[in-house]
Amino acid sequence: MTATITRVAAPVDVAVLTVSDSRTLEQDRSGDTIVDRLTQAGHRLADRQLCKDDFETIRSTVARWVANPMIDFVIVTGGTGVTRRDVTPDAVRSLFTKPIPGFGELFRWLSYGEIGTSTIQSRADAGVCVDTIVFLLPGSPGACRLGMEQIILPQLDIQHRPCNLVELLPRVRDEQEPHVDA
Known part of the structure; x- marks a missing residue:
């Protein structure tokens, strides 16, 4: 059952x-599931790519997007298993x-309701990369639907309360690196 997207x-x-790889x-x-949910909600697709399960290719693609000031968020699907x-x-x-x-904790908790203990095989994760927020989802359409509808889209909605990542993004971008005394 697909949720109504606001x-x-x-x-x-x-x-x-x-x-x-396949x-x-x-x-x-x-990827279609993610893009469909994003665009239905009114967000803009800044870029979309597919790459093989290769450490350097994945890292360099995400790093390039993180360095691009025109990209606010990155969502990666696939390659999160064991x-x-x-x-x-x-x-x-x-x-x-x-x-x-x-993010990963909540994803696995929600996923448990759909796939039971098989959720332990997921290394879904998220983090701030300098001033861009990156989400990592498993590669199945069901996992992408769950992650998008129940976690990511609510957090990309500035009206979501009590807080959301869109309203925090300007503060994330304005933060200075912490000062460490040697």
């Missing part, structure tokens, strides 16, 4: 990356300046 009052610019953009149902090929969290966490552990 259009937001303050659209943001989001880049979407699908990590897969899909093309034409077969990318997970096999040797699943390197997305490892590649992207190296860019985190501040992790957001509650």
